[in-house]
Amino acid sequence: MANFLFYAFALFTLATAAGVVASKNAVNAAMCLLLSLVGVAGLFVALNAYLLAFLLLLVYAGAIVALFLFIVMLLDMKETESRGFGKLSLAAIILAAGLLVTGLSTFATRGRLPVGDPALTPALGPxxxxxxxxxxxxxxxxxxxxxxxxxxxxxxxxxxxxxxxxxxxxx
Amino acid sequence: MTSATLDHYVLISALLFAIGFFGVLLRRNTLVVFMCLELMLVASTLALVAFSRFNGTMDGNVFVFFILTVAAAEVAVGLAIIVALFRKRQTIQLNELNSLKN
Missing domain, CATH: 1.20.5 (Single alpha-helices involved in coiled-coils or other helix-helix interfaces)
Incomplete structure (x- = not known):
């Protein structure tokens, strides 16, 4: 059950985070950010950090996203976001993507993080x-x-x- | 389905960081770029909480407190700067804001 919740929250978080990047409208992006934060709060609960999950929802979802929405509506900007990149920024993006993919694949294939024995490590609890x-x-x-x-x-x-x-x- | 280990959590956090990073690179709207910065901060807090949980220490959890505080202050100041910029220049598209002077 806990594993199912982990995978569900992880997928939800990543999908809504992708929504922040992909949505054209800034209001939609703010809403996706809100959902993504809810997903991260769920992961915090899975990690037994109940207080931090609560604080994350309170500070981020309650204050920061509300502030973002307020500013988006206050500024009321045009929906036009120009497309296309200059040569330099295109090169930077490709380089960054390459580095990121290399790093993540290295991490996924041979990453061995130092962990205490999970049976001996007590859950710190709330x-x-x-x-x-x-x-x-x-x-x-x-x-x-x-x-x-x-x-x-x-x-x-x-x-x-x-x-x-x-x-x-x-x- | 294997049990979720530290590697799983750190991988999720790295992917979340990557999504935020590409948002910063790809988007032109300053507000959305700022939201993606927040995503990157949250990804780092997820990694900290996971390390804290799986190593049985409190330090990572306490550090997340400070990250939350700094993020709140950062958002307040950043949004004030964006509003001041909009009042001055009538735009917040990054490709139109390319000179430091006037």
Whole structure:
């Protein structure tokens, strides 16, 4: 059953992620991103990371995708997306595709990742105390840096979206 | 069907990263490119959670917390920049935004 869920969520995630890339309309892309995130949250549940699955849905699906949809509708751009690439970017794309295929096939054929014995490795489970203990002991300084980062991001957004006197915005 | 191992999860995460990467390369709409960047970030968090689960440590899971925070801040600032750009240039197509000056 767990395996079936893994394959179902994995296929769902990859298919909807492909939908993000393929859909012409930005609103459809945002919706596909939402579904893809739901799939990743399902994979997190399969990995016993219940809290992270919940946070992923809350932060990404609740806040980030909503923000994306808001901006897409605010900007209301034309549907025309020009096609065709220059020589240089075409070469870069082919090179990137080649590297990616090589890397993935190497990984798939001879990848042996270091894993503890699964019988001995206990599932960490949903214990929120584990997260809290780590965050407030080992990672205390990074938590505070994150607080400053969020503050700076907020101030930056305010500065960026303010209309300054004498700026030559096209109305 | 074999049981899902670490290799499976990391392969899924690599494929998700690849899809996001090609989205960044192929699309011209700045907003969609940004969404594909988010996909790449989520793919990396999936790999971290899988490593954490199969090695019985907490570090990867805690790191995902920080990635989520940075992603939220990044999206807020990035979308503000896109809106400011649109107000200035009336377009967000990447192939029309090819000069740093005016």
């Amino acid at each position: 214990d929120i105390k584990l997260y809290a203990y780590q965050l407030f002991t080992t990672y205390l300084l990074p938590v505070q840096v994150m607080g400053f980062l969020l503050l700076i991001a907020m101030l930056g957004v305010i500065v960026l979206s303010k209309r300054w006197e004498g700026s030559d915005d096209v109305k």
